[in-house]
Amino acid sequence: MSIQKETLMETKIKNEIRSIKVLDFSVLVWFVTVVLGQMIFAYYILFLYGKAGLQGNFEHWNAVTPHGHLANDVLGNVIFGMHVMLAAIITIGGPLQIIPNVRNWLPTFHRISGRVYVTAAFVISMAGFYLTWVRGSVGGIEGAIFISINGLIIMTCAFFAIRYALAKKFDIHYRWALRxxxxxxxVYFFRVGMMFWLAIHQAPVGFDPETFRGPFLVVLYMVTYVLPLAFLELYFRAKRSQKKYPKWAYSLFLFVLTGGVAVGIFSATFGMWLPRL
Ligand code: HEM
Structure with a gap:
């Protein structure tokens, strides 16, 4: 091989390695940003619902939703309490499940917490169905349908994640675990997305804040679980691709997206979560 060809080959390989590193870095920045926001969300849940519950101040459960604590509905109150406590647990535990170092260094922890996470996925969804269809939720029928689809998707992903783990097909298991x-x-992206929208418009555009209904919310309900799953499939493709351009394009896209997510988290933290504690 001529020296010129060798240099060209070396440059190509270096560029490919660089594109892989940038892709990994963009995912890391996205992940850290999202998890930081999730920890604030979990803090909000624990302090709003957990603290009020421990103090016996159940009326405070209605600070955000009118259906938190209802007089004479013991079963519904227990289900709501379980729903929000599981929400805190899965919000903190979810990231731990997919951090590779935790998986590699603490495999027993990963296996046990994985089973807890998957069980929690089913229970929180079933509790969510009860709250939505029996107790009534904000957001009308369209909100009820879209959040229920989210619940069905959660249970499907949980089923396949555990199925492939038990079958020891860890590559496929990992994909389902990410999904x-x-x-x-x-649910978290929904809040971040809504607060991003409010931060941009400085007003409730496309929905009625009283009834919590409107075209914007219909779109938001769908995009908060459909788009992340679609973006994940694109990520798998970019990562698999032999070419460097899909990796560069995806990294750029993820950096921009992370900027938007950061604005939403900031706005949710100071406009929604912390003021309610
Ligand atoms: C798995 C992730 C989920 C998390 C982290 C979560 C979190 C929460 C939180 C924190 C609340 C209290 C309201 C607030 O303070 O914002 C809540 C309420 C509620 N959740 Fe979930 N949830 C999840 C899944 C679901 C699913 C799948 C459904 C439906 C099938 C559902 C239906 C509800 C309903 C109906 C309420 C009562 C609020 C209302 O009146 O509309 N949730 N959830």
Whole structure:
């Protein structure tokens, strides 16, 4: 091989390695940003619902939703309490499940917490169905349908994640675990997306804040779990691709997306979560 060809080959390989590193870095930045917001969300859940519950101040459960604590509905109150406590547990535990170092260094922890996470996925969804269809939720029928689809997707991902783990097909298991993490984060992305929208418009555009209904919310309900799952499939493709351009394009896209997510988290933290504690 001529020296010129060798240099060209070396440059090509270096560029490919660089594109892989940038892709990994963009995923890391996205992940850290999302998880930081999730920890604030979990803190909000624990302090709003957990603290009020421990103090016996159940009326405070209605600070955000009118259906938190209802007089004479013991079963519904227990289900709501379980739903929000599981919400805190899965919000903290989810990221731990997919961090590779935790998986590699603490395999027993990963196996046990994985089973807890998957069980929690089913229970929180079933509790969510009860709250939506029996107790009534904000957001009308369209909100009820879309959040229920989120619940069905969560249970599907949980089923396949555990199925492939038990079958020891770890590559496929990992993919389903990532899908499960994103589907479980749909409710969180919904809040971040809504607060991003409010931060941009400085007003409730496209929905009625009283009834919590409107075209914007219909779109948001869907995109908060459909888009992350679609983006994940694109990520798998970019990562698999032999070419460097899909990796560069995806990294750029993820950096921009992370910027938007950061704005939404900031706005949710200071406009929604912390003021309610
Ligand atoms: C798996 C991730 C989920 C998390 C982290 C989560 C979190 C929460 C939180 C924190 C609340 C209290 C309201 C607030 O303070 O914002 C809540 C309420 C509620 N959740 Fe979930 N949830 C999840 C999944 C679901 C699913 C799958 C459904 C439906 C099938 C559902 C239905 C509800 C309903 C109906 C309420 C009562 C709020 C209302 O009145 O509309 N949730 N959830």
């Amino acid at each position: 499960l993490f994103l589907a479980m984060s749909g």
